[in-house]
Amino acid sequence: MADAFAIAAEWYDGTNAVRHSGELAWDGSGGFTLVSPTARDSFAAADLRFGETRPGQRVYRRESLPGFRLILPEDVPPGLAAQLPAKSDYGAWIDRLGLGKAAAIFGVASAAAVALFLTAPDWLGPRIPAGWERNIGEAMVGDFGGRICNTPAGDAALAKLLSKVDPAEERVRAGIANIDMVNAVALPGGQVLLFDGLVQQAESPEELAGVLGHEVGHVRERHVMTALLRQFGLSILLAGADSGVTNSIFGLASMGYSREAEREADEYARARLKESNISPLGAAGFFERMSEEYGDNADAPALAGWLASHPSSGERAEAYRDAADDGGNYAPVLTPDEFAALKSMCEEDPDVEEFDFF
């Protein structure tokens, strides 16, 4: 039990703006008393809180009385100082740890959080159940607004092409979208779309088999969810900068895969082509044309989204060309009629919706 003593103090009682000048007395057993010629107040030491520092002064508050302010000189006798709440600069945690230590701990925790956030797509993506992915895809694009072309002959040809590059029991769904862009996408939920623009410029069904195989590769290797998560993470980081209305379709079309993912999808496509005895030279020809048309700089053609995020076209053409057996005897993957049915599919489908830029 400390000795009782008193010092000069000023205070406001919180009920009005009148300043009281008098004495603060410590009763030696956990209580303070304030006495001025016109006012008297007493309260428990446990009720007192540190408020702030002013030049030469410290301000204390009371937990039970929000408007109460006690102003004491900065230098109070050590005996009294021991009864007063400690000064606080930053807030509880940092005051306890010290600025340097707290900053170091926060820094490490933040670096760990950033690392987790940045790598999450890679390890989380493949672990998301396929059923969830299908639901997400369903919610995002549905039936693509009726923009998928269908004719009986074209559907049959596409099914045949798909069966060659996707031997799995449960096939991905493939379609040709009525969009005049040289592009192809793998949507969340195992749906692969070739854009009509790409189909129109294809010179052989083997080209389409190569591109389709590549997109199926993205689905089978679970790249789509990874890319989706990465984009989602980016949009969180950019917080709203990326929330325009037209983003959905273009966002999907330009959704970036890593180069490694692209290589995996290419390898998948080449393996399927080999299994089904389809010439990889068609795909090689496609990439050579792309390389001539858009140059070999992978980043240059901003609009050719499918190409932009891919390894350089020339390099890829070579990889496909190397995969061809010398003097290999490849059977054509589609008959000329079937290929023609694919090409005319969008033109002949009476119900298909036009794609326009809103």
Added chain:
Amino acid sequence: MHGMHDRQGADSAFVFEGDWREFARIAFPNLLLTIVTLGIYRFWATTRERRYLWSRSRFVDEQLEWAGTGMELFLGFVMVFVLFGIPYFGLSFVAQALIARGYEAWGVALSFGALIAIFYLLGVARFRALRYRLSRTRWRGIRGGSNDQGFGFGLSYMWKTLVGWIPLGLLVPWSMTSLWNERWSKMSFGPFAFEANAEAGGVFGRFLLFYLAPFVLFAGGVIMAGMGMLAGYGIGGEDGMAVGGVLGILGLILFFYLGLGLIAVAFYAKFYREVVGATRWRDLEFSFEATTLDWVKLLVVDALLVVFTLGIGLIFLSYRHWKFFMTHLEARGEILLDELTQSETKTARHGEGLLDAFDVGAI
């Protein structure tokens, strides 16, 4: 009991006694902690800055006090994120899904609806930020506040802003002054309400500069460009004329933007003199004495400070702006300390999250 304070003829009622070196000892650790916490410390940093700035600001014979906490600002932010951020995210997702399915009109309508909601919330946010700041500002233990939640002000904000812009923007001064009056009239400090009756007429003249200036500036610019061409011709013939012309046009563009910026500053300087001068509290009359030149100096030095410190000067801007505000704010009249009793207004337990989210100032 205690008597009245007569402020007639005395020094300024508001005095700022801060020191930037002292402030630096708060601002630099704040910057460090904000970086290592990926920005989460921001709320506590803001609170520490305000506590310093308020405590070095004296009104008559007692310092102001900032009684807000970092935690409540943080909670305000979390609340805005949960109540508005997530629904907004969901709404844009639905809008995109509608568009992908071919219901473009519905998708666009939904996005438009979201924009309207943001417009409304912006008004609510401006109101609540002022209310929050008043409720956390104490002088002699007394605080301010408002019993109004600001939802009605959000509606006023929407329609007055719209009406202000419809006749070629001519009613903007009216909407600005009228919103100022509406907002401040719902605020109080201690037991007494603020009153504001700013009139648009007082700032309308300055506002007209916006309409007149483009013509004047354009004419001036064309003359400058022409002179540039002539000068260029004198120096280097035809080629010199082209170069001179290009330089002249660059000068025109610069002139144009600087000119418009200057008009905006001139307008705001006048606007703040008008609205603060028309705001009263009990027997106190306020005034704000910053001239256009004061504002220009503030902004130019701000820019120089930021540029020449490679951005680090940004952390001192809040100090400079508060000092500017305190230095030019004046009050005349008298206060009866006995009748200045504690505010009975309700206080929100969270900070100005909404406004923080929209990143606008309170005053």
